[in-house]
Amino acid sequence: QKCKVGNSEWVFPSPTGGPMSPDSVLHMLHRVLKRAGLPKVRFHDLRHTFATLALQNGVDVKTVSGMLGHFSAGFTLDTYAHVTTSAKREAAKTMGNILSGAV
Template sequence: MENIKLNKLTIREISIPQEAVDLLIQEHAKHPGNPWLFPSSCTGGMYHPDSVAALHQRILKDTGLGHLRFHDLRHTFAPLVLQNGVDIKTVSTMLGHYDVGFTLRTYTHTTRQKQDEAAQAMGNLLAQVR
Protein backbone atom coordinates (compact mmCIF):
# COMPACT_ATOMS: atom_id res chain seq x y z
CA MET A 1 0.00 0.00 0.00
CA GLU A 2 1.46 3.35 -0.94
CA ASN A 3 0.41 6.93 -0.37
CA ILE A 4 0.48 9.25 -3.36
CA LYS A 5 0.71 13.02 -2.83
CA LEU A 6 -1.46 14.98 -5.25
CA ASN A 7 -1.23 18.70 -4.50
CA LYS A 8 -2.46 18.85 -0.89
CA LEU A 9 -4.41 15.57 -1.11
CA THR A 10 -3.00 12.22 -0.09
CA ILE A 11 -4.48 9.31 -1.98
CA ARG A 12 -4.32 6.07 -0.01
CA GLU A 13 -4.57 2.78 -1.85
CA ILE A 14 -6.64 0.13 -0.09
CA SER A 15 -7.84 -3.34 -1.01
CA ILE A 16 -11.56 -3.89 -1.56
CA PRO A 17 -13.57 -6.98 -2.56
CA GLN A 18 -13.75 -7.79 -6.27
CA GLU A 19 -17.54 -7.40 -6.12
CA ALA A 20 -17.07 -3.77 -5.07
CA VAL A 21 -14.56 -3.22 -7.89
CA ASP A 22 -17.09 -4.62 -10.37
CA LEU A 23 -19.81 -2.27 -9.09
CA LEU A 24 -17.48 0.72 -9.29
CA ILE A 25 -16.54 -0.17 -12.87
CA GLN A 26 -20.25 -0.37 -13.78
CA GLU A 27 -20.87 3.01 -12.16
CA HIS A 28 -17.98 4.67 -13.97
CA ALA A 29 -19.21 3.28 -17.31
CA LYS A 30 -22.31 5.48 -16.89
CA HIS A 31 -20.21 8.58 -17.62
CA PRO A 32 -17.26 7.61 -19.85
CA GLY A 33 -14.65 10.26 -20.42
CA ASN A 34 -15.14 11.81 -16.97
CA PRO A 35 -12.22 11.12 -14.62
CA TRP A 36 -14.48 11.24 -11.53
CA LEU A 37 -16.24 8.08 -10.40
CA PHE A 38 -19.18 10.06 -8.99
CA PRO A 39 -19.15 13.41 -10.79
CA SER A 40 -21.26 16.27 -9.53
CA SER A 41 -24.56 16.47 -11.43
CA CYS A 42 -24.21 20.27 -11.36
CA THR A 43 -20.61 20.77 -12.48
CA GLY A 44 -19.45 17.38 -13.76
CA GLY A 45 -16.42 17.84 -11.51
CA MET A 46 -15.49 16.62 -8.09
CA TYR A 47 -18.07 16.97 -5.31
CA HIS A 48 -17.33 19.51 -2.61
CA PRO A 49 -16.97 17.78 0.81
CA ASP A 50 -20.05 19.64 2.11
CA SER A 51 -22.05 18.21 -0.79
CA VAL A 52 -20.96 14.67 0.13
CA ALA A 53 -22.10 15.24 3.72
CA ALA A 54 -25.45 16.60 2.53
CA LEU A 55 -25.92 13.63 0.19
CA HIS A 56 -25.11 11.27 3.06
CA GLN A 57 -27.78 12.91 5.23
CA ARG A 58 -30.31 12.72 2.38
CA ILE A 59 -29.63 8.98 1.97
CA LEU A 60 -30.11 8.44 5.70
CA LYS A 61 -33.39 10.36 5.65
CA ASP A 62 -34.67 8.55 2.53
CA THR A 63 -33.93 5.17 4.09
CA GLY A 64 -35.49 6.07 7.43
CA LEU A 65 -32.25 5.83 9.37
CA GLY A 66 -31.44 8.22 12.18
CA HIS A 67 -28.70 10.83 12.29
CA LEU A 68 -25.24 9.44 11.60
CA ARG A 69 -22.22 11.55 10.73
CA PHE A 70 -20.30 10.43 7.65
CA HIS A 71 -17.21 10.03 9.86
CA ASP A 72 -19.16 7.63 12.10
CA LEU A 73 -18.86 5.03 9.33
CA ARG A 74 -15.23 4.62 10.41
CA HIS A 75 -16.40 3.76 13.93
CA THR A 76 -18.58 1.03 12.47
CA PHE A 77 -15.95 -0.35 10.10
CA ALA A 78 -13.17 -1.05 12.61
CA PRO A 79 -15.13 -3.16 15.13
CA LEU A 80 -16.88 -5.11 12.36
CA VAL A 81 -13.70 -6.14 10.58
CA LEU A 82 -11.92 -6.88 13.86
CA GLN A 83 -14.83 -9.12 14.93
CA ASN A 84 -14.45 -10.93 11.63
CA GLY A 85 -10.80 -11.78 12.15
CA VAL A 86 -8.89 -8.93 10.48
CA ASP A 87 -5.78 -8.09 12.49
CA ILE A 88 -5.41 -4.69 14.14
CA LYS A 89 -2.33 -3.69 12.08
CA THR A 90 -4.23 -4.19 8.82
CA VAL A 91 -7.24 -2.24 10.12
CA SER A 92 -4.98 0.56 11.33
CA THR A 93 -3.29 0.78 7.93
CA MET A 94 -6.63 0.78 6.10
CA LEU A 95 -7.80 3.68 8.27
CA GLY A 96 -4.57 5.56 7.52
CA HIS A 97 -3.25 5.55 11.08
CA TYR A 98 0.45 5.68 11.85
CA ASP A 99 0.02 4.19 15.32
CA VAL A 100 -1.88 0.95 15.99
CA GLY A 101 -2.45 2.13 19.57
CA PHE A 102 -4.41 5.10 18.26
CA THR A 103 -6.66 2.74 16.31
CA LEU A 104 -7.25 0.60 19.37
CA ARG A 105 -8.02 3.59 21.60
CA THR A 106 -10.20 5.44 19.11
CA TYR A 107 -12.06 3.02 16.90
CA THR A 108 -12.46 -0.25 18.73
CA HIS A 109 -14.96 -0.87 21.43
CA THR A 110 -15.52 -3.92 23.56
CA THR A 111 -18.57 -5.74 22.34
CA ARG A 112 -20.80 -8.25 24.08
CA GLN A 113 -19.81 -10.79 21.41
CA LYS A 114 -16.11 -10.39 22.22
CA GLN A 115 -16.79 -10.59 25.95
CA ASP A 116 -18.75 -13.82 25.41
CA GLU A 117 -15.93 -15.24 23.28
CA ALA A 118 -13.39 -14.37 25.98
CA ALA A 119 -15.55 -16.05 28.64
CA GLN A 120 -15.87 -19.15 26.45
CA ALA A 121 -12.11 -19.25 25.87
CA MET A 122 -11.49 -18.99 29.62
CA GLY A 123 -14.06 -21.75 30.23
CA ASN A 124 -12.31 -23.99 27.70
CA LEU A 125 -8.96 -23.34 29.37
CA LEU A 126 -10.35 -24.15 32.81
CA ALA A 127 -11.96 -27.34 31.50
CA GLN A 128 -8.54 -28.51 30.25
CA VAL A 129 -6.88 -28.15 33.67
CA ARG A 130 -9.54 -30.02 35.65
Protein backbone atom coordinates in the same frame (compact mmCIF):
# COMPACT_ATOMS: atom_id res chain seq x y z
CA GLN B 1 -22.17 3.39 -11.68
CA LYS B 2 -19.06 2.73 -13.79
CA CYS B 3 -21.12 3.17 -16.97
CA LYS B 4 -22.38 6.52 -15.69
CA VAL B 5 -18.93 7.91 -14.90
CA GLY B 6 -17.04 6.54 -17.91
CA ASN B 7 -13.29 6.89 -17.53
CA SER B 8 -13.38 8.97 -14.35
CA GLU B 9 -11.07 7.82 -11.58
CA TRP B 10 -13.82 8.76 -9.11
CA VAL B 11 -16.77 6.53 -8.29
CA PHE B 12 -18.94 9.61 -7.74
CA PRO B 13 -17.33 12.50 -9.64
CA SER B 14 -18.43 16.11 -9.39
CA PRO B 15 -20.14 17.68 -12.43
CA THR B 16 -16.70 18.92 -13.52
CA GLY B 17 -15.25 15.39 -13.37
CA GLY B 18 -13.13 15.87 -10.25
CA PRO B 19 -13.78 14.70 -6.70
CA MET B 20 -16.99 15.81 -5.04
CA SER B 21 -16.75 18.38 -2.28
CA PRO B 22 -17.29 17.00 1.24
CA ASP B 23 -20.30 19.31 1.70
CA SER B 24 -21.90 17.96 -1.47
CA VAL B 25 -21.34 14.36 -0.40
CA LEU B 26 -22.76 15.05 3.05
CA HIS B 27 -25.83 16.71 1.53
CA MET B 28 -26.42 13.70 -0.73
CA LEU B 29 -25.97 11.30 2.19
CA HIS B 30 -28.51 13.19 4.29
CA ARG B 31 -31.00 13.20 1.39
CA VAL B 32 -30.68 9.42 0.99
CA LEU B 33 -31.03 8.85 4.74
CA LYS B 34 -34.11 11.08 4.90
CA ARG B 35 -35.77 9.20 2.01
CA ALA B 36 -35.05 5.93 3.79
CA GLY B 37 -36.53 7.24 7.04
CA LEU B 38 -33.19 6.99 8.82
CA PRO B 39 -31.58 9.53 11.16
CA LYS B 40 -28.77 11.81 10.04
CA VAL B 41 -25.27 10.54 10.68
CA ARG B 42 -21.86 12.16 10.45
CA PHE B 43 -19.05 10.70 8.37
CA HIS B 44 -17.17 10.15 11.61
CA ASP B 45 -20.06 7.91 12.75
CA LEU B 46 -19.64 5.80 9.60
CA ARG B 47 -15.86 5.62 10.10
CA HIS B 48 -16.31 4.60 13.73
CA THR B 49 -18.84 1.92 12.80
CA PHE B 50 -16.57 0.56 10.06
CA ALA B 51 -13.55 0.34 12.37
CA THR B 52 -15.46 -1.21 15.26
CA LEU B 53 -17.20 -3.82 13.08
CA ALA B 54 -13.99 -4.68 11.24
CA LEU B 55 -12.11 -5.26 14.48
CA GLN B 56 -14.96 -7.21 16.09
CA ASN B 57 -15.19 -9.45 13.03
CA GLY B 58 -11.56 -10.46 12.88
CA VAL B 59 -9.91 -7.94 10.57
CA ASP B 60 -6.44 -7.52 12.03
CA VAL B 61 -5.73 -4.23 13.75
CA LYS B 62 -2.76 -3.37 11.51
CA THR B 63 -4.98 -3.58 8.43
CA VAL B 64 -7.73 -1.46 9.99
CA SER B 65 -5.15 1.03 11.24
CA GLY B 66 -3.66 1.37 7.77
CA MET B 67 -7.08 1.79 6.15
CA LEU B 68 -7.91 4.58 8.59
CA GLY B 69 -4.54 6.26 8.09
CA HIS B 70 -3.56 6.02 11.74
CA PHE B 71 0.07 6.32 12.83
CA SER B 72 -0.13 3.24 15.06
CA ALA B 73 -2.25 0.16 15.66
CA GLY B 74 -2.31 1.09 19.35
CA PHE B 75 -4.08 4.34 18.55
CA THR B 76 -6.64 2.44 16.48
CA LEU B 77 -7.33 0.02 19.33
CA ASP B 78 -7.55 2.79 21.91
CA THR B 79 -9.95 4.75 19.72
CA TYR B 80 -12.17 2.13 18.07
CA ALA B 81 -12.00 -1.25 19.79
CA HIS B 82 -14.94 -1.59 22.15
CA VAL B 83 -14.82 -5.00 23.74
CA THR B 84 -18.34 -6.31 23.85
CA THR B 85 -19.78 -8.92 26.19
CA SER B 86 -19.99 -11.39 23.30
CA ALA B 87 -16.34 -10.73 22.37
CA LYS B 88 -15.33 -11.36 25.98
CA ARG B 89 -17.33 -14.60 25.98
CA GLU B 90 -15.69 -15.74 22.74
CA ALA B 91 -12.23 -14.94 24.11
CA ALA B 92 -12.95 -16.90 27.30
CA LYS B 93 -14.27 -19.83 25.26
CA THR B 94 -11.20 -19.82 23.00
CA MET B 95 -8.82 -19.71 25.95
CA GLY B 96 -10.79 -22.46 27.69
CA ASN B 97 -10.42 -24.65 24.59
CA ILE B 98 -6.69 -23.92 24.37
CA LEU B 99 -6.08 -24.64 28.05
CA SER B 100 -8.15 -27.83 28.00
CA GLY B 101 -6.27 -29.12 24.96
CA ALA B 102 -9.33 -29.04 22.71
CA VAL B 103 -7.58 -26.90 20.11
